[in-house]
Amino acid sequence: MKVALFIPCYIDQFYPHVAKATLELLEKLGCDVSYPMDQTCCGQPMANSGFERETVGTTKQFLETFKDFDFIVAPSGSCVLHVKEHQPKIERQEAEQKEIQHKVYELSEFLIDILKIGTIKGSFPHKIGFHSSCHGQRGLRLSSSSELNEKPFNKAKDLFAGIQGLEVVELTRKDECCGFGGTFAVTEEALSIQMGKDRLSDHLAHQVEIICGGDTSCLMHLQGIAERNNKPVKFMHLAEILNQAIS
Amino acid sequence: MSHPNQAANFLKDEKRAHWHDETLWFVREKRDISSKGIPEWEELRKLASGIKDHVLSKLDYYLEELEKTASANGIKVHWAKDAAEHNEIVLSILQEKKCKAIVKSKSILTEECHLNPFLEKHGVEVVDTDLGERIVQFLNQPPSHIVLPAIHLKKRDISEIFHEKLQTEKGNEDPAYLTNAARIHLRDKFMKAKVAITGVNFAIPETGEFVVCTNEGNADMGVHLADVHIACMGIEKIIPKREHLGVFLRLLARSATGQSITNYNSHFRSPAPGKEIHLILVDNGRTEQLSREKFKNSLKCIRCGACMNTCPIYRRSGGYSYGSTVPGPIGSILSPGIDVKKYSTLPFASTLCGSCSDVCPVKINIHEQLYEWRQEITKAQGWSAKEMSMKMANGIFKSPLAYKVSGKVLRATLKTLPDSLIYNPLNAWGKGRNVPEVPKESFKEWYQKNRS
Amino acid sequence: MSSKSMILSKIKKLAQEEKPLPEIPSFEVVGDLVETFKNSVAMNKGTVISAMELQDLVNSGAYPKVYSGSKLIEDLKTFDLPAHPKDLNDLDLAIIDGQLGVAENAAIWLEDDNLGLRAVPFITQHLVIVLEQSKILGNMHEAYGMIGAHYSGFGLFIAGPSKTADIEQSLVIGAHGAKSLRVVLV
Numbered sequence: 001m002k003v004a005l006f007i008p009c010y011i012d013q014f015y016p017h018v019a020k021a022t023l024e025l026l027e028k029l030g031c032d033v034s035y036p037m038d039q040t041c042c043g044q045p046m047a048n049s050g051f052e053r054e055t056v057g058t059t060k061q062f063l064e065t066f067k068d069f070d071f072i073v074a075p076s077g078s079c080v081l082h083v084k085e086h087q088p089k090i091e092r093q094e095a096e097q098k099e100i101q102h103k104v105y106e107l108s109e110f111l112i113d114i115l116k117i118g119t120i121k122g123s124f125p126h127k128i129g130f131h132s133s134c135h136g137q138r139g140l141r142l143s144s145s146s147e148l149n150e151k152p153f154n155k156a157k158d159l160f161a162g163i164q165g166l167e168v169v170e171l172t173r174k175d176e177c178c179g180f181g182g183t184f185a186v187t188e189e190a191l192s193i194q195m196g197k198d199r200l201s202d203h204l205a206h207q208v209e210i211i212c213g214g215d216t217s218c219l220m221h222l223q224g225i226a227e228r229n230n231k232p233v234k235f236m237h238l239a240e241i242l243n244q245a246i247s
Numbered sequence: 248m249s250h251p252n253q254a255a256n257f258l259k260d261e262k263r264a265h266w267h268d269e270t271l272w273f274v275r276e277k278r279d280i281s282s283k284g285i286p287e288w289e290e291l292r293k294l295a296s297g298i299k300d301h302v303l304s305k306l307d308y309y310l311e312e313l314e315k316t317a318s319a320n321g322i323k324v325h326w327a328k329d330a331a332e333h334n335e336i337v338l339s340i341l342q343e344k345k346c347k348a349i350v351k352s353k354s355i356l357t358e359e360c361h362l363n364p365f366l367e368k369h370g371v372e373v374v375d376t377d378l379g380e381r382i383v384q385f386l387n388q389p390p391s392h393i394v395l396p397a398i399h400l401k402k403r404d405i406s407e408i409f410h411e412k413l414q415t416e417k418g419n420e421d422p423a424y425l426t427n428a429a430r431i432h433l434r435d436k437f438m439k440a441k442v443a444i445t446g447v448n449f450a451i452p453e454t455g456e457f458v459v460c461t462n463e464g465n466a467d468m469g470v471h472l473a474d475v476h477i478a479c480m481g482i483e484k485i486i487p488k489r490e491h492l493g494v495f496l497r498l499l500a501r502s503a504t505g506q507s508i509t510n511y512n513s514h515f516r517s518p519a520p521g522k523e524i525h526l527i528l529v530d531n532g533r534t535e536q537l538s539r540e541k542f543k544n545s546l547k548c549i550r551c552g553a554c555m556n557t558c559p560i561y562r563r564s565g566g567y568s569y570g571s572t573v574p575g576p577i578g579s580i581l582s583p584g585i586d587v588k589k590y591s592t593l594p595f596a597s598t599l600c601g602s603c604s605d606v607c608p609v610k611i612n613i614h615e616q617l618y619e620w621r622q623e624i625t626k627a628q629g630w631s632a633k634e635m636s637m638k639m640a641n642g643i644f645k646s647p648l649a650y651k652v653s654g655k656v657l658r659a660t661l662k663t664l665p666d667s668l669i670y671n672p673l674n675a676w677g678k679g680r681n682v683p684e685v686p687k688e689s690f691k692e693w694y695q696k697n698r699s
Numbered sequence: 700m701s702s703k704s705m706i707l708s709k710i711k712k713l714a715q716e717e718k719p720l721p722e723i724p725s726f727e728v729v730g731d732l733v734e735t736f737k738n739s740v741a742m743n744k745g746t747v748i749s750a751m752e753l754q755d756l757v758n759s760g761a762y763p764k765v766y767s768g769s770k771l772i773e774d775l776k777t778f779d780l781p782a783h784p785k786d787l788n789d790l791d792l793a794i795i796d797g798q799l800g801v802a803e804n805a806a807i808w809l810e811d812d813n814l815g816l817r818a819v820p821f822i823t824q825h826l827v828i829v830l831e832q833s834k835i836l837g838n839m840h841e842a843y844g845m846i847g848a849h850y851s852g853f854g855l856f857i858a859g860p861s862k863t864a865d866i867e868q869s870l871v872i873g874a875h876g877a878k879s880l881r882v883v884l885v
Contacts, residue, residue, distance in 0.1 A: 007690055014683040016690035035694050048599065048618065050625035138601035146279065147557065147605035149288035177559045181598025186675035188596060190255035193679035194264070194563050224680030270868055287726045297721035304718040307710040326703035378874055379865035395865065402867050422869040430875060438785055454848055464821045464861040464876025471818035472784055482706065489848060490723060493839040507739060507804035508858045511876070517852035519817055534709040
């Protein structure tokens with residue numbers, strides 16, 4: 001099983017440790033993982049800003065880079081959702097594109113649905129808050145949505161279940177958006193900041209040591225606000241916690 | 248003014264904005280509890296969506312049917328291609344009846360058509376009888392929410408305006424006291440009005456009837472005391488049969504306020520002896536929206552307002568920040584269809600979090616349509632990504648601090664993302680947020696050194 | 700071209716493919732329907748009382764002007780229906796029969812025959828609806844199944860007293876219509 005690591009551009013540039021943790025975790029779980037060097041940004045920021053039509057080049061590049069792998073795994077629900085739903089259709093490569101869109105997975109869903117590991121065994125004695133990114137949650141359905149009348153589930157929390165000492169708090173607003181939203185963070189700056197502050201307060205009110213999430217973009221936004229306001233809380237990507245905890 | 252500016256203004260009063268957010272979240276929570284009490288909730292949503300899809304796919308047939316059956320029941324049916332014609336029809340009925348004062352219950356359509364100012368210009372006194380609508384009418388404001396028109400106001404604001412208009416005690420903010428004052432004031436209006444206007448929640452071609460739902464009973468107070476009832480509906484309000492009301496009435500109030508049903512659900516099939524009912528079918532851009540494949544299912548909307556209550560943007564920016572008759576997520580996909588230039592910032596007033604789509608009782612894919620409108624708007628405005636990113640990048644150099652940080656960032660990212668928009672406008676990023684520390688090497692560099 | 704033909708031709712021109720109309724399956728309501736109904740009445744801020752209690756209420760003299768159109772209980776009216784609904788403005792209490800009740804939400808179906816004048820349940824200060832227990836159904840689907848397409852110029856579901864929450868979301872009973880709803884189950 002050949003697994004390609006798909007690392008979002010901002011993780012590559014700002015959070016290489018998240019990429020490393022993802023790589024190491026997948027290796028520990030026995031995957032044959034490699035990182036195709038020709039990958040670039042998936043085009044999400046452009047598409048969400050209304051320029052999906054100008055991402056044909058990036059999309060072709062994506063297809064070329066990842067076509068020979070069995071699975072493509074990314075530590076980001078948001079970028080995976082973009083690849084699955086918002087890549088522009090590439091003419092004469094429709095079948096290939098469809099296939100690739102089917103084999104790209106966000107990390108937690110890859111571990112649960114493909115590797116079927118159930119949970120991670122290990123230890124991580126900390127109290128954390130889990131921030132479900134909206135694209136992961138309502139886009140990829142990585143966890144149940146509080147709006148729907150469905151049986152609650154959360155793939156990340158399933159992975160946490162076997163980790164000793166790890167306490168995941170129940171937030172007051174279970175799954176409200178943090179206000180990152182890509183270019184929204186700058187075009188609607190005031191709202192973005194307010195939403196981030198509110199999300200942060202919910203976590204802090206539950207005395208979490210660490211805010212964890214599956215999308216570094218949300219965490220980058222929340223961390224930026226936390227640091228600016230001197231809030232004593234740490235931020236870790238899901239991959240980092242799992243990689244540290246795993247025994 | 249654009250949505251970001253309006254939102255920033257709203258947020259200046261942080262305490263009040265927080266209160267607004269909490270108040271609407273409370274409504275959303277009531278909706279959650281109520282919807283979760285129905286095991287078949289998700290199935291009902293699917294049914295409602297399917298019924299509406301069906302209706303839209305043969306809307307011409309159902310409209311003609313409705314006209315036939317309603318006319319047979321003695322209802323006078325009118326057709327209006329746009330807001331102007333709708334308003335003219337209403338005015339002509341009033342003139343024929345020599346009516347100078349009307350009572351009106353909540354109707355988003357008449358807001359959309361700007362009926363009130365039109366009638367007032369022609370010397371007709373219009374009294375909005377829904378309490379929330381009466382409050383905003385006193386203040387010369389439009390509703391800020393389609394179900395909760397005065398949700399942006401506090402008790403104190405209402406107490407003040409009632410003191411001025413209804414001579415209530417100064418400083419008395421008791422909601423029961425204020426409501427009773429409005430009751431007495433409006434009862435007098437009900438007793439005097441010869442014509443009453445209502446909106447329509449559902450119209451049924453099978454039986455030739457239409458249904459109006461209220462909690463206050465104001466629609467019924469108006470029409471049963473008046474001689475003439477004028478009901479105004481958008482052409483998309485049709486559901487085929489009476490039995491379909493079972494689905495929609497179970498969804499509507501639960502989605503709107505968390506109640507299991509609205510208090511009064513009135514089925515108007517024929518006028519009472521000696522009275523008249525007029526039904527105006529209004530297009531006003533709806534056939535246009537129906538022709539847009541990607542956006543037509545926005546016409547399934549039953550105006551419950553759930554997407555507003557759940558929207559983290561709406562809750563923190565208020566209804567007026569949208570500048571459109573229907574605010575919030577649904578308004579942001581309906582309004583650009585009416586005027587793409589005027590409402591160009593609305594589809595961007597979203598993080599695409601998708602909560603609106605999950606909460607929608609008729610399963611409109613609201614957040615996906617917001618995404619699609621963004622694509623249309625950049626095309627319609629003739630923007631290119633390069634221009635946009637240049638514009639944003641230009642902003643960076645205005646702030647020396649941002650320049651220092653962004654220089655480093657830009658250097659790092661521009662290699663891989665020449666067109667990326669995300670890191671360029673760092674001045675807006677850095678206003679309320681720290682920028683991540685730039686590590687010594689990128690993952691790519693590390694991987695090359697250590698793994699390949 | 701008339702607006703009607705303009706609207707219709709615009710739709711026809713789209714030549715849309717017809718989408719199927721879904722069938723509504725039957726959804727059951729489990730549990731004791733009468734109990735569920737009573738709970739729903741309370742949730743809607745109404746009260747369930749006995750016929751005896753109603754009699755006491757009327758006898759108490761608290762409601763000088765009482766209209767009753769009920770055929771299910773003894774006639775308690777103190778005056779006859781006027782010709783014009785506006786003459787009901789000082790009506791204190793109206794007693795009318797409901798045709799069926801819905802357990803899931805306490806909605807009660809009434810038609811012209813039950814109302815006398817359509818304004819009665821709205822203009823009265825206080826409202827009493829008399830309902831046979833055997834006419835309580837589970838949900839709205841069953842209710843519409845029972846009502847069918849039966850002809851009445853006006854019909855409505857009433858689920859509670861008039862209410863509003865338009866002032867800071869504070870619930871206030873008695874906005875325009877009846878300030879209270881009492882349901883007498885017989």
